[in-house]
Amino acid sequence: MTLLFDSADPIVSPALVPDGAGDGRGRRGYCDRRKPIEIGLVNNMGDAALRATERQFARLLRDGAGTRRVRLHCFALRSVPRSATARHRIDSLYSDIADLGRVRLDGLIVTGAEPRTPALRDEPYWDEFRRLVDRAEASTRSTIWSCLAAHAAVLHLDGIERRRLPQKCSGVYTSEGLRDDALLTDLPATVAVSHSRLNDLDGDQLTAAGYDVLMQAAGAGVDVFARCDRSRMVFFQGHPEYDATTLQREFLRDLGRYLAGERDDCPAPPENYFCARTEMRLAAFCDRARADRRTELIAELPPLEPRPGLAAALDASAAALFRNWLSLLATAA
Structure with a gap:
């Protein structure tokens, strides 16, 4: 290609x-x-x-x-x-x-x-x-x-x-330049970047x-x-x-694997990514998932909204x- x-x-x-x-x-x-x-x-x-x-x-x-x-x-x-x-x-x-x-x-x-x-x-x-x-x-x-x-x-x-x-x-983090380099020309003092590893x-x-x-x-x-x-x-x-939806897709993938019994731990939502209301709803949902783990529970996932901007x-x-x-x-x- x-x-x-x-x-x-x-x-x-x-x-x-x-x-x-x-x-x-x-x-x-x-x-x-x-x-x-x-x-x-x-x-x-x-x-x-x-x-x-x-x-x-x-x-x-x-x-x-x-x-x-x-x-x-x-x-x-x-x-x-x-x-x-x-x-x-x-x-x-x-x-x-x-x-x-x-x-x-x-x-x-x-x-x-x-x-x-x-x-x-x-x-x-x-x-x-x-x-x-x-x-x-x-x-x-x-x-x-x-x-x-x-x-x-x-x-x-x-x-x-x-x-x-x-x-x-996993999340969106504030990254700061540490030295002058042509790769960082015209970048602001801090920038937002996705990490997932x-x-x-x-x-x-x-x-x-x-x-x-x-x-x-x-x-x-x-x-x-x-x-x-x-x-x-x-x-x-x-x-x-990564675009603004990639971390959400990865989180849903990992959550689905947990509910299906393909991983042992319930994944944490990406940091600094969802709005405050979504974070609260996800915390409650993950508590339910740990107490009653089953694939069908994914249908009850609350709406997910990223942080503004x-x-x-x-x-x-x-x-x-x-x-x-x-x-x-x-x-x-």
């Missing part, structure tokens, strides 16, 4: 945008004939999130492109287990991962995958992922590693092990290994960090690509990050 778009192209799903779509004209009719910025997306998210991840990153690249043209190439690791439906979509629409080395990319984005083992080295995709890290370092100007992919990349590069959190880090990386270990911690999130730890060797590596422990806050900070990243790639071209 390859698509060419600029700020004038509406992105519903990459599958709906043919290769070569977009004539380089921005919203004001300006025609930018510069060579497109070539971006690869290695989408390893779980089957249920596959299409949403395509849309989310395409939207951020479109919004961050400005008058520049960006061409997005979608790939997926072959060793990530897939359902037959997801495998058919990847085989039909994605570029073959073997072609990654033959496409001249300026930047690469690599997502995490649904964890299947406690240790990253035991994941079925580990060997293929290590080769991807080495290839990205050698052949791209910059790579973004998202969430679990960030954990796996620093484990391969520097042997830094993630650590299990007492409970899942079971593990964490220690900031002191990262600094000792030569990484620059760029942003720290209150209640969630290290948010964005980077290193620059042959390639500029950027790591997100959070999910700036949440969507705008998330969109603004994510768009700024990706605008700066694309600017760095364009400057280095």
